[in-house]
Amino acid sequence: MKKQLPDMTLEELWELFPIFLTNHRECWKDWFEEEESKLTELLPMQKIVRISHIGSTSVNTIYAKPIVDILIEIKPDCNMQKIKELTESNGYICMSESGERVSLNKGYTVDGFAERVFHLHIRCAGDNDELFFRDYLIDNPSVAKEYESLKLKLWKEYEHNRDAYTDNKSDFVKEVTEKARELYSNRYS
Template sequence: MEKYGAGSIVVSEYDPNWPALFEQECMRIKHALGSFVLVIEHMGSTAVPGLPSKPIVDLLVGVPSLEEAKERCIEPFVALGYKYIPEYASWLPGELFFRKGPPGPWTHHVHLMEPSHPRWEARLVFRDYLRAHPEAARAYASVKRALAASSKDDIEAYRTGKDIFVEETTAKARAWRASLGRLQRAN
């Protein structure tokens, strides 16, 4: 069992400061990595206004080459206060994962990958769907709260417990995005 950093998993009410914390960290990362960064997106629950979340700002950092990122990015992220978690490669293939904060609770997670990776699109379409569909965001909040209560400090159980909801909602999100595209082409 992988334990959550500082005890029990807590899903907090939405904090309107999360977007500003994202912007601050985004600027720090851009400054540290320069033009090697293609794009940085705010993802995860802290990126959805009104959605309760673990108070961890998730950043999706796009780079042109994951292999080159392994050589160029680990040291700058460590200098920014992040810890590289290489053992997450089995859970998150095709990306480098970093976490920042005391040994729990963490304050930031960085998911560094090539924007062509399929998980890049999946994470953003899921976020955008929750932003546009408050009923889906409320349902997700209920799932997360129930999992936090039942998982206690087992972060793997919490993560995997969300899988079915995330997969089903991502499928709906892709259909929603496709229908928006058809509407735009028709106009």
């Protein structure tokens, strides 16, 4: 009998779910829109500020992990635990909670990745650096290609260590996000 995901060590999970990058796929936009539609039906929309497609799958000029990242920004008076519970009832698994942030995944199985994989990030409105980063990459193709080059370099080195892969991108992401926040200061007010 196969181990269930909660019983696996971090190293076992990283082996089962390695980092891999692929050319942009047009279907990712459709996957986002279909998942957004499901979330819109599921969640109390009067408490939601915005649902956004973020991450590299939202930038159609660069390689990406085939995982669609979704950011849900909620109003300050919204019960984040209620939103978390509703998303869990729709097949999401909570991966982490810290303060005013909840991260959930969908599409991870004991046999590896499902056809469609999602990372859902629930945050309070305004905690949305990913939107600025995404927009800057879309508006600046040469910077997007720099990011792609960095990811391709890190991919094989950290194929089975998701934390190290992410950590080694963080300085680049932070620098670009700071530029984007300055440039697009009122975009998501």
